[in-house]
Amino acid sequence: MSEPKYFVGLDIGGSTVKSVIIGPDGEQVGPIVEVKSLVKDGYEATFGQLDLAIAELCGNAGITVADIGGIGLDVPAPSSGGVIWGKANLGDDWVGTDICGLLKQRLGIPVTMTNDCNAAAVGEYAIRNKHLGGLLLVAPGTGLGGGFVLPGGHLYEGANGLALEVGHVSVPFREDDGSLPDCTCGLKGCMEAWVSLVALRRRLGIELRKQEWEFHDLNNDPGSIEEKAFKLRTLAENGDALAIQLFKQQGFILGYGIADLVRVFDPGLVVIGGGLAESKFRDRFMEWVKEGFNDRAWPIYRHSPIEPEKATTVFQWAEGGDAAASIGMAYTARELFA
Numbered sequence: 001m002s003e004p005k006y007f008v009g010l011d012i013g014g015s016t017v018k019s020v021i022i023g024p025d026g027e028q029v030g031p032i033v034e035v036k037s038l039v040k041d042g043y044e045a046t047f048g049q050l051d052l053a054i055a056e057l058c059g060n061a062g063i064t065v066a067d068i069g070g071i072g073l074d075v076p077a078p079s080s081g082g083v084i085w086g087k088a089n090l091g092d093d094w095v096g097t098d099i100c101g102l103l104k105q106r107l108g109i110p111v112t113m114t115n116d117c118n119a120a121a122v123g124e125y126a127i128r129n130k131h132l133g134g135l136l137l138v139a140p141g142t143g144l145g146g147g148f149v150l151p152g153g154h155l156y157e158g159a160n161g162l163a164l165e166v167g168h169v170s171v172p173f174r175e176d177d178g179s180l181p182d183c184t185c186g187l188k189g190c191m192e193a194w195v196s197l198v199a200l201r202r203r204l205g206i207e208l209r210k211q212e213w214e215f216h217d218l219n220n221d222p223g224s225i226e227e228k229a230f231k232l233r234t235l236a237e238n239g240d241a242l243a244i245q246l247f248k249q250q251g252f253i254l255g256y257g258i259a260d261l262v263r264v265f266d267p268g269l270v271v272i273g274g275g276l277a278e279s280k281f282r283d284r285f286m287e288w289v290k291e292g293f294n295d296r297a298w299p300i301y302r303h304s305p306i307e308p309e310k311a312t313t314v315f316q317w318a319e320g321g322d323a324a325a326s327i328g329m330a331y332t333a334r335e336l337f338a
């Protein structure tokens with residue numbers, strides 16, 4: 001019988017790498033370890049940082065690298081088969097490189113890779129260790145990402161690892177002049193163009209030009225629209241009418257879009273991630289999400305016809321915070337390589 005193995009999850013972000021190690025029984029060993037990411041300096045520089053993180057994780061767990069049975073890696077970019085397809089927040093040399101293969105060669109340990117939202121979805125699944133159904137994650141942040149875990153805990157990535165680009169499904173909402181908003185992906189009318197920080201900035205700019213908000217404090221604020229948009233969360237927490245109107249629209253459209261995703265996947269559990277999970281007005285935001293959902297979802301997606309008190313789609317906030325992705329990848333590595 002071989003020795004018990006440990007599994008490492010590495011969440012590579014634009015500014016930091018968050019990492020975690022789990023033991024043979026799946027329990028997290030020691031704290032989350034964070035190192036600077038250096039992604040812009042290329043993958044070689046980042047691999048050096050991963051060495052540092054892995055050394056610290058091993059030190060905390062009292063093991064050597066030889067005790068690691070597999071590594072799960074996630075990146076803020078579309079990837080498939082261990083190769084990154086588009087650059088997103090990474091340096092140029094990442095794209096089209098066999099990242100998994102090179103890292104495996106360097107460390108002598110099997111490596112698997114996916115994108116950050118898929119990783120967070122698995123992490124949220126792993127945290128809820130009594131949950132047996134599916135799990136759909138939607139995470140509004142700068143953009144709008146998503147991930148889907150099948151009942152039983154297997155991540156669904158699609159044929160090319162490109163599934164669950166939930167931010168870029170179209171939604172039937174228009175600006176006051178009837179136009180569809182531009183999305184950062186080049187298309188028009190995507191859900192992300194309504195539900196994201198990018199959307200919040202655009203919508204704020206439009207609203208501040210209206211007579212209704214002529215005397216709003218943000219119209220006398222000398223800051224950029226980016227700086228003003230960052231203030232909206234605190235304003236909403238303090239009951240500001242404009243901030244609430246903007247977040248209410250985001251929540252409603254998110255819920256409306258989720259209704260169509262639920263119609264396709266029937267996940268049973270929808271987890272909302274992103275920074276709003278930590279906001280003080282998250283309960284209100286969740287109500288707006290449910291309003292949008294109820295506007296579009298058939299009754300069967302809300303409650304069972306045989307047990308009316310049983311919800312067929314449950315909404316929860318993400319619980320893993322910014323550690324969810326690294327935890328998810330450690331679990332993925334364990335599932336694949338144990």
Ligand SMILES: [Zn+2]
Binds near residue numbers: 184
């Ligand atoms: Zn788009």
